[in-house]
Amino acid sequence: MKQSERLAKLPVYVFALLDKLKAEARAQGKDLIDLTIGSPSHLPPKEAIDAQTKALKDPACHKYSSFEGDPAFIAAVIDWCKNQYNIDIKKDEVVILVGSKEGLAHFYLAYLNPGDTILVPMPIYPSHFRAPLLVGGVTEIMPTDEKNNFLPDLDKIDTKVADRAKIITLTYPTNPTAAVAPKEFFAKAVQFAKKHDLILIHDFAYAELYFEGKKPVSCLSIPGAKDVCIEFHSLSKTFGMAGWRLGFAVGNAALVGSLKSIKTNLDYGPFGATVKAGIAALKVKGSYLKKMRAGYQKKRDIVVEGLNCLGWKLKKPQATFYLWVPVPKGFTSMSFVEHLMDKTGVVVSPGTGFGDSGEGFVRFALVESDEKIKETVSRLKKAGIRYNG
Ligand SMILES: Cc1ncc(COP(=O)(O)O)c(C=O)c1O
Incomplete structure (x- = not known):
C-alpha cells in the first residue's frame, strides 16, 4: 500500500x-x-486532580465537548493571561486545544497551501518544521546559534523570501536550546511580520518554566501584536499535565477562528473532565x-x-x-x-x-x-x- x-x-x-x-x-x-x-x-496540582476526579462522576463530562469550549475554561484562560502576562484577551480570541502540539499542527491546514513558505528558526522543536511539510509547505530555515543567543537575525532574511512567506514561527523559551528572547526582539518580530504581511506564530509552551525571576515575555504583550500573532500555550509543562492533553491558543480573532473551524472537522476538543481539571489548574496559587x-x-x-x-x-x-x-x-x-x-x-x-x-x-x-x-x-x-x- x-x-x-x-x-x-x-x-x-x-x-x-x-x-x-x-x-x-x-x-x-x-x-x-x-x-x-x-x-x-x-x-499536576492537587486541585486539578480533585476537579478531574469529581468531574468523572458528572454525566455531562462524558458527552462530546462543545466546539466553542467550556465558557468557564475560556474565562480562566482570560484571567490567567491577564494575571501572568498582562495581556487582554477577549472570548473570541481563545481556542481550547488537545495539547498545543495538536493546535500548532492543525493551524497550518488553515493557512498553508502546498508550496507556501514558512520561516522557521533552527534548531527547534521538530513539530515546527515537520508539521508544515505535512500540508505541502516549504520551510525556509532561519539559522540560530549561541553567538546570536539563538535569535534569528531578521535583518538577514532575504526580502523576496520574507515577502513570499506566509508565516513566521518563533518559540521562546526554546526547546531544545533553552534560549529566551527579550521584549525588543518580539517588538522587532512583530514589526517584521507586519512589514512582510506574515502570520506570527509564537509557541509559548515553556512560559512558566523560568529561573531566578527572569520571566519570559509573551509576544502578545507587544502593542499591536494581536494584528498578526497567535500564541500557543500548554498546560503540559506548566502543570505537569503532559499526558492529559490540554492547551490553548490566544491572539488574533481571525487566526483563532480559522483554527476553530479546522478543528470542528477533526475533533470535539479535550475530555470534559480534563477541561474541569484545567480550570482548577489555571486558578492555582503562585x-x-x-x-x-x-x-x-x-x-x-x-x-x-x-x-x-x-x-x-x-x-x-x-x-x-x-x-x-x-x-x-x-x-x-x-x-x-x-x-x-x-x-x-x-x-x-x-x-x-x-x-x-x-x-x-x-x-x-x-x-x-x-x-x-x-x-x-x-x-x-x-x-x-x-x-x-
Ligand atoms: C516547544 C514545544 N511546543 C509544544 C510542545 C507540545 O506540548 P503539548 O503537550 O502542549 O502538546 C512541546 C513538547 O515538548 C514543546 O517542546
Missing part, C-alpha cells in the same frame, strides 16, 4: 530511531536513565509554580555543575528543563548518544532531531527524580566521559 507523498516525503524521525535503541538496551537488561523526552517530572521552578532549577544546577567538572563550560540556562550540550571531539550527535547509552545507561536526545544545525549537540531533558539526576552525573564521572572541545 503506497503511502501518501506527504507522509512518505517526511525526513526520518530521529526519535523513532532512539526509541528502538532504548527498547533494545532495555531488552538486554540495561538500567537506563532516560533524559530524552521533555515529559515533566512534577505532578506557590505551586514557585516550587515547580525551584525543583527544575535544582536539577539544572546539579547537571550543569557536574558536567562543568568534566570539562564542559556550560552556562546555566534561564528557562526550560533542557540543557543543550556540545559533544566531545570525535563524536557526532548520534554517536555520542550511543556511546553515552552504552557506557553509562544515560540516554539523551541527539541534536539532529531538532534540525540539521543540531549536529554536534545533544539535549538533556532534566525530567527525572533528583536521585537519578545526581546519578546521571556520577555515572558519567565513573565512565570517564569528558568534554575535550
Whole structure:
C-alpha cells in the first residue's frame, strides 16, 4: 500500500530511531536513565486532580465537548493571561486545544497551501518544521546559534523570501536550546511580520518554566501584536499535565477562528473532565509554580555543575528543563548518544532531531527524580566521559 507523498516525503524521525535503541538496551537488561523526552517530572496540582476526579462522576463530562469550549475554561484562560502576562484577551480570541502540539499542527491546514513558505528558526522543536511539510509547505530555515543567543537575525532574511512567506514561527523559551528572547526582539518580530504581511506564530509552551525571576515575555504583550500573532500555550509543562492533553491558543480573532473551524472537522476538543481539571489548574496559587521552578532549577544546577567538572563550560540556562550540550571531539550527535547509552545507561536526545544545525549537540531533558539526576552525573564521572572541545 503506497503511502501518501506527504507522509512518505517526511525526513526520518530521529526519535523513532532512539526509541528502538532504548527498547533494545532495555531488552538486554540495561538500567537506563532516560533524559530524552521533555515529559515533566512534577505532578499536576492537587486541585486539578480533585476537579478531574469529581468531574468523572458528572454525566455531562462524558458527552462530546462543545466546539466553542467550556465558557468557564475560556474565562480562566482570560484571567490567567491577564494575571501572568498582562495581556487582554477577549472570548473570541481563545481556542481550547488537545495539547498545543495538536493546535500548532492543525493551524497550518488553515493557512498553508502546498508550496507556501514558512520561516522557521533552527534548531527547534521538530513539530515546527515537520508539521508544515505535512500540508505541502516549504520551510525556509532561519539559522540560530549561541553567538546570536539563538535569535534569528531578521535583518538577514532575504526580502523576496520574507515577502513570499506566509508565516513566521518563533518559540521562546526554546526547546531544545533553552534560549529566551527579550521584549525588543518580539517588538522587532512583530514589526517584521507586519512589514512582510506574515502570520506570527509564537509557541509559548515553556512560559512558566523560568529561573531566578527572569520571566519570559509573551509576544502578545507587544502593542499591536494581536494584528498578526497567535500564541500557543500548554498546560503540559506548566502543570505537569503532559499526558492529559490540554492547551490553548490566544491572539488574533481571525487566526483563532480559522483554527476553530479546522478543528470542528477533526475533533470535539479535550475530555470534559480534563477541561474541569484545567480550570482548577489555571486558578492555582503562585506557590505551586514557585516550587515547580525551584525543583527544575535544582536539577539544572546539579547537571550543569557536574558536567562543568568534566570539562564542559556550560552556562546555566534561564528557562526550560533542557540543557543543550556540545559533544566531545570525535563524536557526532548520534554517536555520542550511543556511546553515552552504552557506557553509562544515560540516554539523551541527539541534536539532529531538532534540525540539521543540531549536529554536534545533544539535549538533556532534566525530567527525572533528583536521585537519578545526581546519578546521571556520577555515572558519567565513573565512565570517564569528558568534554575535550
Ligand atoms: C516547544 C514545544 N511546543 C509544544 C510542545 C507540545 O506540548 P503539548 O503537550 O502542549 O502538546 C512541546 C513538547 O515538548 C514543546 O517542546
